Amino acid sequence: MSDAFITRTEIDGDADGPLDDQRIAVKDNISTDGTRTTCGSAMLAEYVPPYDATVIERLKRAGATIVGKTNMDEFGMGTTTESSHFGPTTNPIDEERVPGGSSGGSAAAVAAGEADLALGTDTGGSVRCPAAFCGVVGIKPTYGLVSRYGLVAYANSLEQVGPLAPTVEKAAELLDVIAGPDERDATTRSEGADTNYASAADCDIDGTTIGVLTDLVDGADERVAAVFEERIAELEERGAEIREIELDSLAHAVRAYYVIAMSEASSNLARFDGVRYGISGGFDGDWNDAFARAREAGFGSEVKRRVLLGTYALSAGYHDKYYEKAQDTRAWIKQEFDAAFEQADVLASPTMPVLPPKLGESLEEPLQHYLMDANTVPVNLADLPAISVPAGTADGLPVGAQFVGPAFGERAVIRAASALE
Amino acid sequence: MSDASVDPATVAHVADLARVDLDEDEAEAFAAQFADVLDYFETLDEVPEIDTEPELVNVLRTDEARESLSQDEALRNAPETEDGYFEGPPVG
Secondary structure (H helix, E strand, C coil): CCCCEEEEEEECCCCCCCCCCCEEEEECCECECCECCCCCCHHHCCCCCCCCCHHHHHHHHCCCEEEEEECCCHHHCCCCCCCCCCCCCCECCECCECCCCCCHHHHHHHHCCCCCEEEEEECCCCCHHHHHHHCCEEEECCCCCECCCCECCCCCCCCEEEEEECCHHHHHHHHHHHECCECCECCCCHHHCCCCHHHHCCCCCCCCEEEEEHHHHHCCCHHHHHHHHHHHHHHHHCCCEEEEECCHHHHHHHHHHHHHHHHHHHHHHHHCCCCCCCCCCCCCCCHHHHHHHHHHHHCCHHHHHHHHHHHHHHCCCCHHHHHHHHHHHHHHHHHHHHHHCCCCCEEEEECCCCCCCECCCCCCCHHHHHHCCCCCHHHHHCCCCEEEEEEEEECCEEEEEEEECCCCCHHHHHHHHHHHC | CCCCCCCHHHHHHHHHHCCCCCCHHHHHHHHHHHHHHHHHHHHHHHCCCCCCCCCCCCCCCCCCCCCCCCHHHHHCCCCCEECCEECCCCCC
8 A cells, every 4th residue: 555645535526527536635734524534644543524525525626536646745835745654655657765845645645546636735835845756746835825724724824725746737627627716715816716727728839938046946855967968958859948046035935934934833823732533642731731732742843843933933032033035035135026027927946855765764853954945945935826847866866857937927937847747 | 153052941841831741751851852953044134124115904703693613512522521611730
């Protein structure tokens, strides 16, 4: 049995629709009515949601069959799927290596053919990273394009649900199904209504200006950079105009991302008190004693680390130093991206600066683990759409290329990625 | 350089604020890791102050009763319930 799934299911669609006969794997932080939704955590190992997330309702209405809930880093906190309470998922391309994360189970299920399509969630790269490491396509939509109702929150100002698929066109078709405003998520926007992203996968790159984010190429492993540069040169031969773009703000993106994500996590995960759901902390002492015991038992190390660091960053005396400066950085990155889109239609970089690490290899130093997110987090901070598309291999391992678009510019990144496919 | 000195007692204090019990080994390991991470965060100081005017749109709706979870559904995942209520430790 595959280690991509935490729970196998067979939830049939309600109607005939564009996803008839499609087997879909769903990341286990997306609520499914009557099917347990664990977030890869001991805290929610027995949690069975009493309602469907909006994206699940939309999948069912489109005729999809949900074949399982996929493994993930606990509450989405990780880049390798190794922090799951249920154990790691292996990369179908090379079983000694991680599939990436945090949506590693969703990417592995698609790469191994155990699902036709999958949903993941992307807070700092969690759809694009596993897509790159497993050799599939993954899209992080513009913030507000897809409803987060029923998604168990980790860092709600950064995250979006996104599709994973074997091809750009199939990923775009799934995005067409899940995109669109939802009255139950006040951050959704009307731009997502009645989309036809699949029609943008026409492979036409002639006349497109691609801005190469040189800071993110220079920071990458040279084997990864070589594959990326070769493919960009090929697009230039096919009529794309290539420009080099430097953004000074990107050097601070990982710092700002982790301050904001950890701060939001410390607040969002306060709900896990072991009273309404989760592991009970018992009845000795007062409420605070019981909560603290429930959370010791229910959370793994990485979750504790992020909740504590977030609590620290928001605490009196440190809020201005960390959180305020991280918000400045976020605004700076947005401004620099806006300026870059005056010179280019899409921006490009390697999705991940490294090849997929071996299992266990990246766990010892949390900070080194966080640095793997350098190329993916800027997009979440700037609320922009991005896609990861397979670009080739280095040493037999998949390399992904990332295209970033302006807000609600999904068609531009889908078109560029389809040309590279 | 960094003024982020983090000892196990600081970690224990933050853990208390966050309502997470930690054993001693964990607090010690976290102290070293937190020092690394906070030291890395240090250069956020170099970031210029940015003035922004976020586009804000009023998304309030009228406050009308609508369908919600039943009491049974809301209690279904609770570890302990009594007479239709969540059960927790004594107050005070």
